[in-house]
Amino acid sequence: MKKEELEKLRKKLIKKRDKIKKFLERAERGAREWGESGERIFHHHISDTATDEELKELAFMSATRLREELAMIEEAISRIKDGTYGICLKCSKKIPLERLRAIPYARYCIKCQREIEERI
Numbered sequence: 001m002k003k004e005e006l007e008k009l010r011k012k013l014i015k016k017r018d019k020i021k022k023f024l025e026r027a028e029r030g031a032r033e034w035g036e037s038g039e040r041i042f043h044h045h046i047s048d049t050a051t052d053e054e055l056k057e058l059a060f061m062s063a064t065r066l067r068e069e070l071a072m073i074e075e076a077i078s079r080i081k082d083g084t085y086g087i088c089l090k091c092s093k094k095i096p097l098e099r100l101r102a103i104p105y106a107r108y109c110i111k112c113q114r115e116i117e118e119r120i
């Protein structure tokens with residue numbers, strides 16, 4: 001993969017990571033302020049008050065799902081650092097660039113991803 005491509009994907013990952021972090025922090029702060037524990041409720045508050053479209057989008061996801069996504073993003077960023085980014089964790093083949101552009105934290109190539117999903 002070209003350096004510029006990798007850098008673009010890295011920036012995308014970092015941007016998304018910061019956004020999710022910001023969202024989760026806000027959600028946690030909101031839960032304290034409002035004294036509510038149900039995640040649905042603070043998501044609701046955020047979707048009402050957020051001016052940022054992307055933050056609004058995140059408000060539709062569950063905190064659990066967001067934490068999972070955050071973990072995958074962090075993993076992808078560290079794989080960029082050690083040079084193993086873009087390689088399928090199952091078959092060790094390169095993940096096509098189009099796939100990485102769509103899902104920058106993809107761990108598997110499409111073929112392996114399908115096999116994994118079928119097993120579930």
Ligand SMILES: [Zn+2]
Nearest residue numbers: 088091109112
């Ligand atoms: Zn594969």
